[in-house]
Amino acid sequence: AMTRLAEREPPRGPRRRRRGIGPLVVLGMFAVVPALALYALFVWSSSKIDDNVAAPPPPTTLVAPPLPDEPLANSMLTFRRMPALVSRGLNVEQFVADTAPFLATINDRSCATVSVDGNPVGAVNGGLAVIPASTQKIIVAAVALELLGDDHVFTTRVVVDDAPVDGVVQGDLVLLGGGDPLLSSDWYPASGLERRPVFDPTSLDSLADRVQAAGITQITGAVLGDGSRYDDEFFAPGWGNGVAGLEAGPYDALMANDARVLGEDQRGDNSNSAAAREFTRLLRDRGVVVDGEPGVGSAAAFAGEPSEVASIDSVPLTGVVAEMLTNSDNNTAELLVKEIGLEASGGEEGTRQAGLAAMAEQLAAWGVDTKDIVLADGSGLSLDNRLTCDALVAVLQRSGPTDTIGAALPVAAETGTLSDAFVDSAVAGRLLGKTGTLNNPPFNQDPPAVKALAGYLPVDGGGAVEFALVLNGPTISDQSEYRPVWSALADTLDTYPSGASPADVGLR
Template sequence: MRPTRWRRSTYLVVGVSVLLLVVVVVAAAALVATRQPAEQPAVEAAPAPATAAPGVVPVSDSADKPTPQGLTRALQAVLANPDLGRFTGRITDARSGDQLWAQGAGVPMQPASTNKMLTAAAALLTLDREARLTTRVLSASPGVVVLVGGGDPTLSAAPRNVDTWYRDAARIVDLADQIRRSGVDVKSVQVDVSAYSGPSMAPGWDPLDIDGGDIAPMEAIMLDGGRTQPVTVESRRSRTPALDAGRALAVALRVDPAKVTVLPSAARGTEIASVQSPPLMQRLRDMMNFSDNVMAEAIGREVAAEVGRPQSFDGAARAVLSTLEDAGIDTAGARLLDSSGLSVDNRLTAETLDEVVQAAAGDAEPALRPLVDLLPIAGGSGTLSNRYLDTDDGRAAAGYLRAKTGSLTGTNSLAGIVTDESGRVLTFALLSNDAGPTGRTALDAFAATLRSCGCR
């Protein structure tokens, strides 16, 4: 017998045997299964996958809208507070755009920092959200470098690994490193501030506010928004911010800071170093949450540059108003002398402010929707973090109300949105001039009423 034939026959016998064995095992298993006690518990089914409820519940499209009569009744008590002084306001339904309540809404009033609402809106309408400002260094002549301001107020002289006032701020040390790598032997530093024009202080600003920490002279380059103690909340501001920046670069390059000069006009030369600011949205968030006056003035000038106007107080104010007018917002009665609201000579109406909020909360201008997210939250963030926590009505509004605040001597203002207890979103703008000692808390009580009244 040949081996190959023997192997084939062997494979056939083995295959048949395996098949018979499988049949026997299956039959035995089936028999055992039929003999299991009927009461033996079955294997429990796996639990259903867990699902998370959304953290933010959309407001209902069918929620009841307050009535003008209901609002008038609910607001009578808070309106009776004499510390509101001269008071104007407007309340609007965010979804329909219907005006629900108004008092003197067309009267120009001192807006204080609610003016920043207009600056933020104009920036969102004209600038790229990722826009950054560039600070450059030029090699102008042998041994001379020029620090060229690009309008970035976040630049910092802090060493690496040391906190700065503004998150992700560019640093002087990075410019110094780039200069050293360029091979330029630096003997002196000059500062070019030509990007900005006009005066460095706006009409209606109090020079004492520099020492008070509210503002710095607006120059095209400064350190930490002009703060002399960058991580101190109560830091005063510098009176020579551009010169300070030049001296910081000189120190980093081991050059005599006493030799730093500010140029009267634009410099020319070869660029040897540059750094960039944080993106626009981050700077807008700082401006709105902390009511940063210097940041507002810098962003106003960005808007001016984008629309072809001078980077000055007047150019920025005109650029902001014209941008809003082009977007269909009524700016009648507006008189702006700055972009921050610090000037006591600014005037805005509640109608203009509410139209800006309405455009952001409604569907008319999608580009403005981020403005809602930039507003401080009552009892939770920014300039509202410590407000709305002292009364029952205030606590009821905490988390449901978002607004930009404003405060000057005798002036309190508030503009934003609130979701009432029915789930309806309302926009509002409230302006109080010649206010009494409890004017701010009276204004908060007015806005908190919008949350809890229902106002049917």
């Protein structure tokens, strides 16, 4: 069949090659068409120009072009950053699961709250108002720093009625307290009278040296202690038996050596008179003749404006807060509350009540739910205090482990009230926490005992876990009860980061 078809087709001659438009012609057309369009535009625009109108004059003031924005040092999103962001999310998810079993062990009278860099991880009874013990000092520290400022100092002054003549003070010399909780004679920190010696003290010896350096050789009256900056409430109400005068107080705007005097077996019953006795001793040791015996007085009783002989400042507030939190210094906490009250009232009320009201107001301003919170003192010794774990963590979230509060907290197995805790734990030297302890016998009756811990566990690469654990129970302050719970908390916190690392999720 193929043969037959082929046979039927007429014979074909050689084909003539068709000539199309060559490539050079096409290129030429592409070049000519735009040129013609531009020429037409030129002709049209030329017809619009009025040759009889003068050109506008050049500007007389040269305006420099705006400078380009400074380029970012690093891109906001890079392949290096993305793995860290992704891994952080994975870690938190896993941490939520790791934390749940521990939280399930907390009794219904206690609370615990955990977050990472402000992001909630888990809580049990987080909003339950419990007795916080000394974790209350975290609130005092935060509000004091907020209202008074990091650089706030406490000034103790020595004043007289009339300027000395030939080194002689006619009448009394007043030691005027400025609320300094760290005012100390040089012997006091090394005395062993306190479980945790004061550090960064304000030297009462140095103040006596300055009086001597001012040329004072005799005081015809007496040294009087003046604590009128604050009210005369020396102990906070609501403290348990055996607390007042032992764990805290008496305190006032003038307090030296926590109301102790060298050579006296017991604390004084009035911090103002005790400071006057101690300062009289220091002056006499320096050869200053003091005719009268020390007591309590006021510079306001002077006939005229007091004349200052000498003064001395405390370390800045950041140092005062560090001493309070590291040592859990009860007197420091109570004096800070009164200074907060004085500041908040415009200098009118150096009282515990005014300070506590200002603290509650500041917590509310920070967005903390204060509905069930009760602030009864600064030290946390009062059985009337009520705080929530959520509130403690909310305050901790406002700063971090390297900020003033975090850096002031005791370090696990190393410093302050945590020096003997977590010694064999993986968090030793890392966990930063404020402790709280109250023993309230009889143990079979309310209020319950308290054992608390709140603070930070810094995370490698930055950030931290924020946590609060406040245990209330009949005998919870016994080591056999709380130590296993603390150990379980430490083990749980140490699981973070527990998910993928940036290397695991990064580009390969």
